Amino acid sequence: KAGVTQTPRYLIKTRGQQVTLSCSPISGHRSVSWYQQTPGQGLQFLFEYFSETQRNKGNFPGRFSGRQFSNSRSEMNVSTLELGDSALYLCASSLGDSYSGNTIYFGEGSWLTVV
Amino acid sequence: QQQVKQSPQSLIVQKGGISIINCAYENTAFDYFPWYQQFPGKGPALLIAIRPDVSEKKEGRFTISFNKSAKQFSLHIMDSQPGDSATYFCAASRGSNYQLIWGAGTKLIIKP
Numbered sequence: 126k127a128g129v130t131q132t133p134r135y136l137i138k139t140r141g142q143q144v145t146l147s148c149s150p151i152s153g154h155r156s157v158s159w160y161q162q163t164p165g166q167g168l169q170f171l172f173e174y175f176s177e178t179q180r181n182k183g184n185f186p187g188r189f190s191g192r193q194f195s196n197s198r199s200e201m202n203v204s205t206l207e208l209g210d211s212a213l214y215l216c217a218s219s220l221g222d223s224y225s226g227n228t229i230y231f232g233e234g235s236w237l238t239v240v
Numbered sequence: 241q242q243q244v245k246q247s248p249q250s251l252i253v254q255k256g257g258i259s260i261i262n263c264a265y266e267n268t269a270f271d272y273f274p275w276y277q278q279f280p281g282k283g284p285a286l287l288i289a290i291r292p293d294v295s296e297k298k299e300g301r302f303t304i305s306f307n308k309s310a311k312q313f314s315l316h317i318m319d320s321q322p323g324d325s326a327t328y329f330c331a332a333s334r335g336s337n338y339q340l341i342w343g344a345g346t347k348l349i350i351k352p
Binding site for chain 2: 129168170215228229230
């Protein structure tokens with residue numbers, strides 16, 4: 126069974142540009158969550174999508190957005206990039222049903238550098 | 241009330257020693273407590289998890305101890321090995337809202 130796949134793995138963008146990151150969840154998983162991780166920092170929750178609907182949202186500005194497609198694949202977009210957006214962006218998938226305790230599986234992340 | 245407080249921030253242990261990482265929570269509705277392990281350049285991966293109906297769960301060298309009255313849970317790594325060097329995150333979730341609340345992480349270094 127293939128794991129969570131994130132693309133691209135590495136990218137460099139200029140301040141003011143926008144970026145789109147992609148995530149393919151494990152087959153059968155309907156929930157996709159996105160996290161931002163800066164060096165030496167913890168996991169900052171961005172948002173979670175379940176069956177194409179945003180179900181949970183973290184405390185990030187509106188420049189950060191996402192969506193989920195009917196095949197559960199998800200994209201996140203960051204507009205008007207700032208230097209502080211440089212981070213590892215992690216996608217995680219799970220079955221996502223209402224039962225607490227579903228294991229979430231992370232991808233290897235997309236490293237974004239803003240210059 | 242939604243926070244999970246993790247300590248220490250970093251930890252250095254000699255090979256063969258016991259590594260202990262602690263987490264504390266406030267929300268008594270939490271009913272699932274996983275620990276994730278993250279190696280540099282990789283995404284976190286589930287290591288071990290516990291529910292509050294048991295006080296301890298062991299998988300190999302890794303043990304979660306859970307103290308419901310103190311609202312604390314901890315990860316113990318016995319016979320720590322250099323390959324255990326990683327960042328460890330605790331987390332908690334509750335009921336039908338499965339969204340995980342994460343600790344800040346502990347960077348563990350095992351000295352050979």
